[in-house]
Amino acid sequence: MRLLYLAFGLILWTTSHASALDVEEHQYFPGSGARVLKILSTTDLALFAPYVRAFQDIRPDIAVDYTVVSSSELHRAIRDGAQFDLAISSAMDLQLKLANDGFALPYWSDAVEKLPDWARWRTLIFAITAESAVVVVNTDLFEGLDLPETRQDLLALLRDNPDRFAGAVGTYDVRVSGLGYLFATQDDRATDAFWRLNEVMGRLDPQLYCCSGQMIDDVDEGRLALAYNVLDSYAVGRLAADKGGRMQILEMQDFTNVMLRTVLIPATAQDIDAAGAMIDMLTTLGIRDQPGDWPLPSLSLSGPLEKSGFGPIRLGPALMVYLDPLNRRNFLTEWEDAMEQR
Amino acid sequence: MTKSQSIGRRLTLLLAAVAAVLSVLSWAMVTVLAREATQRTQDNVLAASVTTIAETLRSEQAEVRLELPYAAFAMLGAISQDLVFYRVTANDRTLTGYDDLPSFETGRQGQVMFHTANYRSVPIRMAATTRLISVGDGQTQVTVTVAQTRDGVGAIAADLSQLAAFFSLAFFAVAVGLSAVVAATSLRPLNEIAAAVSRRGPSDLRPVQRNAPAELAPLLTALNRLMDRLRNSIRRSEDFITEAAHRIRTPLATVRAQAEIALRTVQGDTEKDRLRQIIRAVDESSRSAGQLLDHATVAYRTENLTQDRLDLSELAADTLAAMEPTASMRDIRLRLDGEQAPVIGDPILLESAIRNVLDNAIKYSAEDTTVTLHITCSDSETHLTICDEGPGFGDESFDTLTERFRRGPNTGGIVGSGLGLTIVAEVMAAHGGRIELTTSTHNERGGACVCFTLPSA
């Protein structure tokens, strides 16, 4: 039955959507009524589907149209006025830029009021998860080596074992991935080891990825020995499913970037009421005490926030600094110089 | 007296109004200051941000280069969650940032200028600075503008304003309380004088001697002058009454004396009879004049009743002594028995009442009888009973007998005006006492009994 709906939804979607949108995944979750909540998101369908189902348990009348795109695609689409009721993204900087530039509608409710101050910006952006950037390694390929604990360790390890790691190191292609760019710029701010790391990785013919999921797949399947700046939420999920136990998550001890997955209501939203209901549910789940059976972590401080020592990346106008075209160009040039030296 | 608003209330209200005005003023002042202070804070941060960015300006390969420092925006985010806009222009060409941000006159090189404008229909505060960068051969004027919405500033200012409003209200409440105290304190001398004046007896017209505040001195002087005039006018009225009585009685006495002489000298019965009628009429007139003046005195003195502490038995004894000659002419004995009986009242009026009753008793009794004055007193009341052995009041009711100019049917040829009991009743009423007319039970022939009841002192 669901498959039928899915097929139907897909047909509906392909006919109604502008072809300009570079869609990665899409699913239509039918509801009993005529209302449709259109969500544009960077979160993989598999991870988010449980939330949609939970939402439809409360509001069965609302159908959910869920589209997954990359974070930069999401940003571009909302800027171009694509009509969606909700935008969920892991790229905080792009979300903030949207809100700052007037592409988000204000929303307020008891549920969002309960969020800690750092988990919302104005009445525009609300955090629903806190996820950290980790290093994922394939233990098979690390055989005989000590697992690195800091970026310094990692640097030394890569520098000392060029043969083993050549072509087997992966990280985000920051030119494509919004989240990758956010993590990279935050790394740049936090440590000067970052550029040295980039240089060392650049010499190892690094594999560049758009998304955490693929990087984790490749580590799991032994194509990569190490992936740098991977979302721990994805990795933890994969680890739970992984039978062979070849994969391991490493938290860097010097510092850890903690990203907030945030949600906003685009200015083009049609069903603000439905969007608000979804935000209320997501933020309420965000501040839950018990981990529960949810694919994504909560905002709870006992999670990654506690370990990082830095707190999450701050929601604020400073995030727009690296999005400035001049700054971005400079940063990417420098990054390319480091990464593509061969 | 028309009822006007109390000075105390008016004073309190006025002071409260002043306090209200001051409260509102101070609230407005704090609000303006708060807005100004928060605005300056924002300006300072904006200036710092602009300067930080401007410091990164440099020329590289014949091009203006800059980078937005993280701190430049982080500091803006630290003070509030306001929207942030920025622009960097080189010779009016936008290098980066929001192209449509309004521009404004910038000052000389290095100086930071501020401006308030609307951007995307939201009010924003802008800071801009200009630097000259040497690029190649020429110089490029680079302007860095950073703008922020004013929600944070507004919120803080509103918070402070609310706090100020709360303090102003508290200040007002305290001020009103103090106003009431101040009003009461400043009116105390006035109230004290009023109390001192109203405590006085009705005929106490001595000048008020008190240390009055300067503002009350004129009032006090006027009051004393008024009392002086009143005292004089009272004295004049009293003089006038005695004078009038004298003026009427003296010629009447002369007429009577002449008529008596004529009666003795004329022979004819008709002439004698006529003269007797004249004498009688003169007696009636004289009596009437006397009683009228007595009545007038009573009416006058009742308005300003003297409250002397006196012994009723002593007063009765004096009156009795004064009546003794009249009584002895008719062989009537006057007897007084009674104890000391202190009462409060006007001795002249009480004396007049007793005299009138005694006069009746002597007048209407047969010769060779006894009139008894009996005084008893309890804690609350004093009774004076005057009984004679005459014919008594008969069937006439009390109300009839105390009517003005009303005489009983038993008067025969006895001279009288019918005002005596009226005077007695009025005196008793003025003293808060009662009068009862009964028929004596002491002797078999009956006789009239008049009983005064006065409150004991």
Ligand SMILES: Nc1ncnc2c1ncn2[C@@H]1O[C@H](COP(=O)(O)OP(=O)(O)OP(=O)(O)O)[C@@H](O)[C@H]1O
């Ligand atoms: N002791 C008394 N015995 C009998 N009758 C009396 C006695 N006292 C008063 N009366 C009656 O009451 C009437 C009113 O008395 P009242 O003293 O008012 O007037 P008066 O004695 O006639 O006149 P005057 O004003 O000269 O006293 C008298 O006319 C008389 O009839």
Ligand SMILES: [Mg+2]
């Ligand atoms: Mg009489």
